[in-house]
Amino acid sequence: MLPRGRPRAMGAAALLLLLLLLGFLLFDGRLRRAAALDGDPGAGPGDHNRSDCGPPPPRPSKCELLHVAIVCAGHNSSRDVITLVKSMLFYRKNPLHLHLVTDAVARNILEMLFHTWMVPAVRVSFYNAEELKSQVSWIPNKHYSGLYGLMKLVLPSALPAELAHVIVLDTDVTFASDISELWALFAHFSDTQAIGLVENQSDWYLGNLWKNHRPWPALGRGFNTGVILLRLDRLRQAGWEQMWRLTARRELLTLPATSLADQDIFNAVIKEHPGLVQPLPCVWNVQLSDHTLAERCYSAASDLKVIHWNSPKKLQVKNKHVEFFRNFYLTFLEYDGNLLRRELFGCPSQPPPGAEQLQQALAQLDEEDPCFEFRQQQLTVHRVHVTFLPHEPPPPRPHDVTLVAQLSMDRLQMLEALCRHWPGPMSLALYLTDAEAQQFLHFIESSPVLAARQDVAYHVVYREGPLYPVNQLRNVALAQALTPYVFLSDIDFLPAYSLYDYLRASIEQLGLGSQRKAALVVPAFETLHYRFSFPHSKVELLALLDVGALYTFRYHEWPRGHAPTDYARWREAQAPYRVQWAADYEPYVVVPRDCPRYDPRFVGFGWNKVAHIVELDAQEYELLVLPEAFTIHLPHAPSLDISRFRSSPTYRDCLQALKDEFHQDLSRHHGAAALKYLPALQQPQSPARG
Amino acid sequence: MLPRGRPRAMGAAALLLLLLLLGFLLFDGRLRRAAALDGDPGAGPGDHNRSDCGPPPPRPSKCELLHVAIVCAGHNSSRDVITLVKSMLFYRKNPLHLHLVTDAVARNILEMLFHTWMVPAVRVSFYNAEELKSQVSWIPNKHYSGLYGLMKLVLPSALPAELAHVIVLDTDVTFASDISELWALFAHFSDTQAIGLVENQSDWYLGNLWKNHRPWPALGRGFNTGVILLRLDRLRQAGWEQMWRLTARRELLTLPATSLADQDIFNAVIKEHPGLVQPLPCVWNVQLSDHTLAERCYSAASDLKVIHWNSPKKLQVKNKHVEFFRNFYLTFLEYDGNLLRRELFGCPSQPPPGAEQLQQALAQLDEEDPCFEFRQQQLTVHRVHVTFLPHEPPPPRPHDVTLVAQLSMDRLQMLEALCRHWPGPMSLALYLTDAEAQQFLHFIESSPVLAARQDVAYHVVYREGPLYPVNQLRNVALAQALTPYVFLSDIDFLPAYSLYDYLRASIEQLGLGSQRKAALVVPAFETLHYRFSFPHSKVELLALLDVGALYTFRYHEWPRGHAPTDYARWREAQAPYRVQWAADYEPYVVVPRDCPRYDPRFVGFGWNKVAHIVELDAQEYELLVLPEAFTIHLPHAPSLDISRFRSSPTYRDCLQALKDEFHQDLSRHHGAAALKYLPALQQPQSPARG
Numbered sequence A, B: 001m002l003p004r005g006r007p008r009a010m011g012a013a014a015l016l017l018l019l020l021l022l023g024f025l026l027f028d029g030r031l032r033r034a035a036a037l038d039g040d041p042g043a044g045p046g047d048h049n050r051s052d053c054g055p056p057p058p059r060p061s062k063c064e065l066l067h068v069a070i071v072c073a074g075h076n077s078s079r080d081v082i083t084l085v086k087s088m089l090f091y092r093k094n095p096l097h098l099h100l101v102t103d104a105v106a107r108n109i110l111e112m113l114f115h116t117w118m119v120p121a122v123r124v125s126f127y128n129a130e131e132l133k134s135q136v137s138w139i140p141n142k143h144y145s146g147l148y149g150l151m152k153l154v155l156p157s158a159l160p161a162e163l164a165h166v167i168v169l170d171t172d173v174t175f176a177s178d179i180s181e182l183w184a185l186f187a188h189f190s191d192t193q194a195i196g197l198v199e200n201q202s203d204w205y206l207g208n209l210w211k212n213h214r215p216w217p218a219l220g221r222g223f224n225t226g227v228i229l230l231r232l233d234r235l236r237q238a239g240w241e242q243m244w245r246l247t248a249r250r251e252l253l254t255l256p257a258t259s260l261a262d263q264d265i266f267n268a269v270i271k272e273h274p275g276l277v278q279p280l281p282c283v284w285n286v287q288l289s290d291h292t293l294a295e296r297c298y299s300a301a302s303d304l305k306v307i308h309w310n311s312p313k314k315l316q317v318k319n320k321h322v323e324f325f326r327n328f329y330l331t332f333l334e335y336d337g338n339l340l341r342r343e344l345f346g347c348p349s350q351p352p353p354g355a356e357q358l359q360q361a362l363a364q365l366d367e368e369d370p371c372f373e374f375r376q377q378q379l380t381v382h383r384v385h386v387t388f389l390p391h392e393p394p395p396p397r398p399h400d401v402t403l404v405a406q407l408s409m410d411r412l413q414m415l416e417a418l419c420r421h422w423p424g425p426m427s428l429a430l431y432l433t434d435a436e437a438q439q440f441l442h443f444i445e446s447s448p449v450l451a452a453r454q455d456v457a458y459h460v461v462y463r464e465g466p467l468y469p470v471n472q473l474r475n476v477a478l479a480q481a482l483t484p485y486v487f488l489s490d491i492d493f494l495p496a497y498s499l500y501d502y503l504r505a506s507i508e509q510l511g512l513g514s515q516r517k518a519a520l521v522v523p524a525f526e527t528l529h530y531r532f533s534f535p536h537s538k539v540e541l542l543a544l545l546d547v548g549a550l551y552t553f554r555y556h557e558w559p560r561g562h563a564p565t566d567y568a569r570w571r572e573a574q575a576p577y578r579v580q581w582a583a584d585y586e587p588y589v590v591v592p593r594d595c596p597r598y599d600p601r602f603v604g605f606g607w608n609k610v611a612h613i614v615e616l617d618a619q620e621y622e623l624l625v626l627p628e629a630f631t632i633h634l635p636h637a638p639s640l641d642i643s644r645f646r647s648s649p650t651y652r653d654c655l656q657a658l659k660d661e662f663h664q665d666l667s668r669h670h671g672a673a674a675l676k677y678l679p680a681l682q683q684p685q686s687p688a689r690g
Helices: A010-037 A045-050 A074-091 A104-117 A129-136 A146-158 A179-188 A232-237 A240-251 A262-272 A295-300 A322-333 A355-364 A372-379 A409-421 A434-445 A470-479 A499-510 A538-546 A567-572 A608-618 A640-646 A649-682 B010-037 B045-050 B074-091 B104-117 B129-136 B146-158 B179-188 B232-237 B240-251 B262-272 B295-300 B322-333 B355-364 B372-379 B409-421 B434-445 B470-479 B499-510 B538-546 B567-572 B608-618 B640-646 B649-682
Strands: A066-072 A096-102 A122-128 A165-169 A173-175 A195-199 A223-231 A277-279 A306-308 A401-408 A426-432 A456-462 A485-488 A493-495 A518-522 A524-526 A577-579 A588-592 A622-625 A631-633 B066-072 B096-102 B122-128 B165-169 B173-175 B195-199 B223-231 B277-279 B306-308 B401-408 B426-432 B456-462 B485-488 B493-495 B518-522 B524-526 B577-579 B588-592 B622-625 B631-633
Touching: A066 A074, A066 A146, A066 A179, A074 A096, A074 A104, A074 A173, A074 A322, A096 A104, A096 A129, A096 A146, A104 A122, A122 A129, A129 A146, A146 A165, A146 A223, A146 A232, A146 A240, A146 A262, A165 A179, A165 A232, A173 A322, A179 A223, A195 A262, A223 A232, A223 A262, A223 A277, A223 A306, A240 A262, A306 A322, A355 A372, A372 A649, A401 A409, A401 A470, A401 A499, A409 A426, A409 A434, A409 A493, A426 A434, A426 A470, A434 A456, A456 A470, A470 A485, A470 A608, A485 A499, A499 A518, A588 A608, A608 A649, B066 B074, B066 B146, B066 B179, B074 B096, B074 B104, B074 B173, B074 B322, B096 B104, B096 B129, B096 B146, B104 B122, B122 B129, B129 B146, B146 B165, B146 B223, B146 B232, B146 B240, B146 B262, B165 B179, B165 B232, B173 B322, B179 B223, B195 B262, B223 B232, B223 B262, B223 B277, B223 B306, B240 B262, B306 B322, B355 B372, B372 B649, B401 B409, B401 B470, B401 B499, B409 B426, B409 B434, B409 B493, B426 B434, B426 B470, B434 B456, B456 B470, B470 B485, B470 B608, B485 B499, B499 B518, B588 B608, B608 B649
Parallel strands: A066 A096, A066 A165, A096 A122, A195 A277, A401 A426, A401 A485, A426 A456, A518 A622, A524 A631, B066 B096, B066 B165, B096 B122, B195 B277, B401 B426, B401 B485, B426 B456, B518 B622, B524 B631
Antiparallel strands: A165 A223, A173 A306, A195 A223, A485 A588, A493 A631, A518 A588, A577 A622, B165 B223, B173 B306, B195 B223, B485 B588, B493 B631, B518 B588, B577 B622
């Protein structure tokens, strides 16, 4: 064990120097041992057969379960952790158990994500970071990771007592190899070692970066805690909890705060108890900080294993090889996560919840069925990443309304205008590929209008299959709305500037929800021109209507869709009026958040909103048209999805089949009352409806 | 060596059975040896240090150059080979030399692709498949790979005499591991072995698949030739050229043709000379044919190395684990190839042609320059995949015209209408990601109108950078036009139905090219409505113009762009008339194919066509308006790219800087004559121009 120098006066400096030098020499030997191991983790399973020479078999057995712990808090870290997990899953060949220490935001995101991702042979457990806060909140800390950065210290007590080995990862690492090779390094631990770490690849802990730079004590360059192998069992036995607290308290007598969070404390403990640490080969934590010395590592190595973006600048860090590492990171950032739903051959594992039923249902589909694509799309479970971007939930207000809509990449340019028209909360589902989700992120970041809005929640539903799952998207957005009321809109509509305020006032006046079960109808109009001056009032709107600059929505192609709104009456109306349901009615409505969900069987284009209004009517929602409300549809080119299917001759037949099944279900739920809707369901419908 | 049974009568059957059994036993032992190697190739570089035990170091040294040969012909195989190369590059850690035996089509595609891909430490050599044809065309062959399938047989003589080792791959394999591990298996060859192969993973060569199924002779199940390790030096020494020809000729006395191309002949030779073959572990060629037995291999293995789609159904093959393998394939199909431009650390290699100058130019850019993105985009070398889909060049006709345009994903739905309006050849550049290129492929395949057109050439330019490289795209499409004349159009315009015929007639009548240096102007109009009945004649067009259903192009926002066309005169004109250039003129024109290229410095939106017309005028092209020609712009929502930059305040400044530099170059080339354009270049321009 090394004596620790804590100079209080200039006179002690010489002693310190001597001690440091001594520490260095000891440490150097240990590093050399690590360097000798450097190439070793790549050794393959063939070595099983060579037990007569060298160390024990380095790879875990084919189906051994590997445990990984990650601390994750907030929206941005949740996105990071998904990229990390994608890189890990890409190379892994073993079942994994992820132990995620999360705040409420990250848990909400990651629980839904893993539930819908359905990756075979991956188990996920959550641990409440809020409950662990008190154990570390007494430590003053200047690192950008905040309190959560310190939580790695309490993992031995926070993780289940029966868990003996775990790999601990920062959210900003990327795998470039199979994690089982890292796990295999546990086999190199001596009987007393408990913490596997890679040397810190900067001069930070040498304390010579700038004048008066005073880092926490460390062995030589110290260790980086972005990747840790933890023998939890040994740490618990060794009294880890007391050990690190004691060290931290003592250091904090002379140091004002941790600079690098948990890493400072790990290093201080290790300096005191060097026997705890097993140095790992540098390739397992290639650190890309601003003053990185990592090049020494990666130029010599034949193979990089884990890349660590440990600069606060992350991918913008300056480094002459950053382009190489960035490409590596982008690979997994943009990687289609659906492709990771790969089973592990020869490793029997509990299928993810729901996966077995889904497999069976998919297996029962008939590939020769002309509607096969519809059936398959209906059964598809899309990966869902809720609140993809930072989001502030709206304060609880009794009559507040969230605008609910869904879109894909080709409607992104609607968002700015929508934000200008609707100052209230929004819940938007976006149907994107993983790569498009990154383009979307940049789009938002580069728009001052959008970046400023914290009350718009964006939920990414990852693309899969040939048909647009319009109602599944609407349901995701609807389920994430947090206000008592929702305005069920479509992305190519811009509401009246006053609509948000007017709706809240109307809800209050009408006693919607508590006294009345009603759907408030927002009359819909359309313009056929791109360049169009949006009316500021009903009077202006009526004037535009009269000169033919506006029409009632789908006036030329499909008047039935909105005819029951009774535009003639609306023109004169001063108060809300009730209208009756009629076939093909599909108004835009405001309803309580707990309204019926959209029927997810309607995929592609057609009948998706109509069916929802039928369900509202069957559940006896009153339909009340609001006299001052309006929303206007802007023109757009037909989307790629719609063009592809409009011309398909089987499309109508399949849609009719869906409608028939919808009516069967309607009869099952509502009995004879559903008879009312039968004629409407049997009449042919224009395939151009959206 | 095994005696070969060739029964001519039923009486010989018993003998045959005995011989087969004997062959099987011998073969079985060899396979077991291979199985013992199975896990071995994964052994890592650490084994260098353990030379005291077991076989020699299995990995090639860090920077050893590995050679790979692939036979590739036609448009579809060229796409396949790119996916194979992407998977190989993803995992590789060594410099590679690709030896590509190609027909003219594949060479044209792949030469441009690799030239623009600029992957460090990859060298590509081409060999002319046409010249090798005569060496194999005498062999009757029923396999779907055709004559090209047989060409692997002549590689020992076709490849350079100094090349001793090569890995030979079919275009339908995908790597799931580092190719250096495969290369390392050369070290396991005995002194006489020359061909490394994996067992064929079906019962084909056992000859019991159906009644009267009579395969070529093979050892047991035989070997699959999708992945071959070839010791070219030893084959040449052993007289391979005579050897395989002799065997093939003899077998063809009793067998009508090869069923599996080169594979039948390789197997027949090996049956005769079993000492040539080194069986390889099954994971190096996991074969997904219809009746595959590969599951035996991949369920037991801890690691798959190479997947082989050796069914004619390719990804549509039926197999209970096909989803797993398909996901793997899709990974590389959709992988952003730009990310593979990664250098190999610690392996000094000759940079790809042009790469060094490019690096220097990029390094000289100032990141603080507000126009940095423009500068960077101008320097970007985009990967280009010409004739992405099968394409028949138009027959040579002296006055033929190709429509030239460029587009991104959001304009795909224009293609069908464009095909209906323009029955002649087209050359279209598409700006896509790798994943979008696959969506595009499916879009074309699912459209009967588009799939039927073999005279439309689609050239994929892979996306990179934030600004739309509009003129670089135009230049790619222009360079690939094969007719003497080109109509330089934009994707959101539909030409008059008669335009193609009318242009050819006009070119002939006017003696364009040979007698006159002229640009024929096609007057441009626009409609603001989606649903719009396209005029069938000039008379109909004028009627629509008179009722306000049509306008001259950009009449409201930017009349200067087309004012010199003189629409009033056009209305009455019966013959072509000459017009003078004026500032901001940007008509759509027909010119000889060897016209000036577009100036690639104009990226994003603005001044890209205007600059081209300036250059035409400076080079003294006559501008002749055609009295019966017209083209009509259809409305569309602004693209994402344009929305992002229109609002940017630095956009105008950067565009002005580009214009200034353009004028400097113009003066350099045309001297005082360029003064004429100076005022036009200095006036401010609306940033909304496209």
